[in-house]
Amino acid sequence: MILVLDLCERENSLSTYEFVEPVAGIVRRKGFPVQVRHHLRLTGDDLTSAERIILCGTALRDNAFAERPAAFAWLRGARVPVLGICAGMQAVALAFGGSLVPSREIGMTEIRSVRSDSLLEGYDRFPVYELHDAGVLPPAPFLVLAESDRCIQAIRHRDLPIYGILFHPEVRNEWVVERFLALPWRIC
Amino acid sequence: MKLGVLFSGGKDSAYACWRAMQHEEVACLVSILSRNEESYMFHTPNTRWVPLQAEAAGIPLVQAETEGREEAELDDLRQVIRIAMDRHGIEGIVTGALQSVYQASRIQRICADLGLWCFNPLWHADPHRYLQDLISRGFRVIFAGVFSRPFDASWLGREMDRDTLQALEGIARAHRITLTGEGGEYETFVLDAPFFRRRIVVQEAIPEFRTDRGLYRITRAALGEK
Numbered sequence: 001m002i003l004v005l006d007l008c009e010r011e012n013s014l015s016t017y018e019f020v021e022p023v024a025g026i027v028r029r030k031g032f033p034v035q036v037r038h039h040l041r042l043t044g045d046d047l048t049s050a051e052r053i054i055l056c057g058t059a060l061r062d063n064a065f066a067e068r069p070a071a072f073a074w075l076r077g078a079r080v081p082v083l084g085i086c087a088g089m090q091a092v093a094l095a096f097g098g099s100l101v102p103s104r105e106i107g108m109t110e111i112r113s114v115r116s117d118s119l120l121e122g123y124d125r126f127p128v129y130e131l132h133d134a135g136v137l138p139p140a141p142f143l144v145l146a147e148s149d150r151c152i153q154a155i156r157h158r159d160l161p162i163y164g165i166l167f168h169p170e171v172r173n174e175w176v177v178e179r180f181l182a183l184p185w186r187i188c
Numbered sequence: 189m190k191l192g193v194l195f196s197g198g199k200d201s202a203y204a205c206w207r208a209m210q211h212e213e214v215a216c217l218v219s220i221l222s223r224n225e226e227s228y229m230f231h232t233p234n235t236r237w238v239p240l241q242a243e244a245a246g247i248p249l250v251q252a253e254t255e256g257r258e259e260a261e262l263d264d265l266r267q268v269i270r271i272a273m274d275r276h277g278i279e280g281i282v283t284g285a286l287q288s289v290y291q292a293s294r295i296q297r298i299c300a301d302l303g304l305w306c307f308n309p310l311w312h313a314d315p316h317r318y319l320q321d322l323i324s325r326g327f328r329v330i331f332a333g334v335f336s337r338p339f340d341a342s343w344l345g346r347e348m349d350r351d352t353l354q355a356l357e358g359i360a361r362a363h364r365i366t367l368t369g370e371g372g373e374y375e376t377f378v379l380d381a382p383f384f385r386r387r388i389v390v391q392e393a394i395p396e397f398r399t400d401r402g403l404y405r406i407t408r409a410a411l412g413e414k
Contacts, residue, residue, distance in 0.1 A: 012211070013211060014207070014208055014211040014212055014282075014307045014309055015307060017207065017308075017309040017310070017311065017313070018307065018308045018309060018311040018312075021312075021313070022311060022312035022313075025312070025314060059305055059306065059307065060296065060299070060300055060305075060306065061303075061304075061305050061306075062305075104300065106293050106296045106297050106300065107289065107293030107294075107296075107297070108289055108293070129289055129293075131293075131296060133300070170312055171289060171312065172289070
């Protein structure tokens with residue numbers, strides 16, 4: 001089961017259609033069973049039964065998740081591949097001791113890979129859809145995988161398959177989510 | 189949260205409005221009348237009837253006109269949203285954007301500049317499920333304009349029902365066009381919606397069709413009981 005986490009400030013919010021459903025749709029179309037869960041309703045059973053976990057983005061003005069560090073403490077013990085998208089990347093960075101920095105990007109922008117990794121392999125430069133007011137200063141155990149002219153766009157934990165991407169792959173870059181689902185490794 | 193819905197009179201903005209009403213308070217509809225029928229941002233067929241739709245829904249309308257020049261119309265949109273903020277205290281904007289990055293990112297920027305939330309409840313929705321839901325929820329939608337092959341004059345004024353959806357799916361597959369008309373292949377007009385208190389009755393309309401494009405110009409309409 002692929003766990004798709006809703007990071008919007010409230011469960012069943014109007015933003016769910018925009019930030020959670022499109023990501024869950026990609027996973028379903030690839031034939032995986034999906035469990036969508038709001039981040040405040042996450043249970044231990046959800047985490048133990050998930051084969052992979054995706055943290056979705058939020059509306060530009062919705063930063064409630066960043067005020068709820070306890071809701072993301074589980075990330076430090078995650079034993080399955082994790083992909084944080086936009087707000088999800090910010091939550092990943094914060095959980096490991098990183099910080100947020102103001103950086104607004106809205107619309108299409110070009111990003112470039114700066115380190116080889118199976119998630120973005122073969123895509124040295126590509127256009128992505130951005131919708132964020134903050135970038136991240138990644139914590140020490142994270143490597144930078146991609147950047148735009150303005151900020152860091154993709155990170156990965158040095159030892160664990162925990163990724164963060166600041167852009168929205170559900171718009172024009174579904175392949176990123178598909179690759180994440182196909183990553184061959186799993187933590188034992 | 190009080191919201192304003194960018195409302196063109198077509199299916200996407202009406203459905204987005206209905207979805208917004210399930211979660212938040214829709215305080216007003218916001219509409220731009222574009223004098224440019226090729227407008228990059230704003231759906232144009234029959235927008236003159238948006239006030240009647242707002243009356244049918246019982247929702248206040250804030251409306252402005254634009255010449256429809258590519259980027260200047262964004263300033264006009266910004267102005268009309270400001271008016272909606274002043275008059276109705278809205279804290280966010282709802283759009284019916286489906287896939288258009290051009291449209292969505294421009295509205296996101298305006299909202300960010302004005303300190304407003306921005307909601308796109310149809311963003312990357314599954315086209316088939318969306319149109320099926322639209323029909324099953326009781327939206328009554330007609331084709332108000334067609335702008336590409338193989339649509340012909342017979343589509344003008346036709347209602348979007350299950351048979352039409354089936355035909356549309358065949359066309360979308362065969363001609364590689366979007367099912368929802370997102371590529372500008374067709375435009376729609378909403379006669380009735382679950383949140384309408386009354387429905388729109390078209391009393392007179394002129395179908396105009398010339399090579400590959402046509403409009404269903406509604407010239408007389410009134411409110412009717414549901």
